[in-house]
Amino acid sequence: MNRGWTRLAGLMGIAGALLASSLARADPIAVYYPRPSEGSPAMVSRYPVELLERALAVQGRFQAKPTPQAGSATRNFEELAKPSGAIDLLWSMSTPEREARYRPVRFPLDRGLMGWRLLLIHRDQAVAFSRVRDARDLRAFTAGQGESWLDSRILKANDLPLVTVSKYRLLFAMLEHKRFDYFPRAALEIGDELARENKADFLIEPNLVLHYPTAYYYLVNRRSGALARDLESGLQTLKESGEFQRIFARYHATALQAAELRRRTRIELENPFLPTQGIDLKDPIWYRP
Numbered sequence: 508m509n510r511g512w513t514r515l516a517g518l519m520g521i522a523g524a525l526l527a528s529s530l531a532r533a534d535p536i537a538v539y540y541p542r543p544s545e546g547s548p549a550m551v552s553r554y555p556v557e558l559l560e561r562a563l564a565v566q567g568r569f570q571a572k573p574t575p576q577a578g579s580a581t582r583n584f585e586e587l588a589k590p591s592g593a594i595d596l597l598w599s600m601s602t603p604e605r606e607a608r609y610r611p612v613r614f615p616l617d618r619g620l621m622g623w624r625l626l627l628i629h630r631d632q633a634v635a636f637s638r639v640r641d642a643r644d645l646r647a648f649t650a651g652q653g654e655s656w657l658d659s660r661i662l663k664a665n666d667l668p669l670v671t672v673s674k675y676r677l678l679f680a681m682l683e684h685k686r687f688d689y690f691p692r693a694a695l696e697i698g699d700e701l702a703r704e705n706k707a708d709f710l711i712e713p714n715l716v717l718h719y720p721t722a723y724y725y726l727v728n729r730r731s732g733a734l735a736r737d738l739e740s741g742l743q744t745l746k747e748s749g750e751f752q753r754i755f756a757r758y759h760a761t762a763l764q765a766a767e768l769r770r771r772t773r774i775e776l777e778n779p780f781l782p783t784q785g786i787d788l789k790d791p792i793w794y795r796p
Contacts, residue, residue: 535570538595541583542573548696554758555598562741581655596727600657602780609726610735613785614742618794622721624691626712636712642774648688651678665776679704694766695759716771719778769796
């Protein structure tokens with residue numbers, strides 16, 4: 508090779524190194540998640556945000572940012588479906604319909620615990636609920652739920668009476684005024700909610716737990732393959748290093764201990780909306796009391 512070609516090859520090598528260095532220093536791409544509503548429990552606000560930030564930091568190509576304002580769940584899903592919507596990802600219970608429309612990152616953020624539901628009740632109903640032993644007994648009572656929530660569809664599919672409203676915070680006022688009998692809440696969130704509401708008439712029913720299998724995932728836009736891959740890789744890295752378990756325990760160990768799920772009477776419900784792909788309940792990441 509003559510000196511001209513040698514010099515050209517050298518210059519190309521330097522240019523390539525400079526380009527690689529420039530790309531390495533490039534600012535991360537901003538990806539937007541829905542800003543949680545004020546007063547949301549940690550399970551649907553602080554915890555998934557911290558986990559998201561840590562998982563994306565593994566590759567460093569993306570940086571999570573909240574939308575300027577909180578929006579309704581329906582609007583958030585609509586934005587996520589758009590080619591250039593205001594939202595790039597969110598977290599929610601998954602269904603076959605959602606997985607057809609969005610790209611799931613099949614990593615159970617909640618370890619399946621969003622499907623373990625304790626009952627927030629009015630203190631006046633404590634004696635009545637102490638007689639409940641199974642789903643047939645529970646059908647004598649009416650649940651309160653959000654009208655767009657997947658949980659509402661699950662309760663309806665199990666023939667459990669319920670009333671629904673569009674605003675989450677309105678449900679607590681309705682329970683206080685006995686517009687319905689119980690408000691099923693995830694074992695990981697009910698303690699935060701009870702403390703926040705600070706109502707002397709509210710009580711976590713002490714003997715029962717509803718259970719239905721759930722998959723609580725990050726969902727991203729169908730076109731965001733690189734984001735989904737980075738997120739899944741980052742979550743697996745956190746799991747293998749033990750950091751996922753430490754973050755989970757920091758947010759939820761106290762709530763899990765207080766829930767005492769093992770000693771409660773379990774009422775098993777069907778979830779006909781559970782995705783069939785990517786769920787291995789034998790994996791220790793899925794919680795079993």
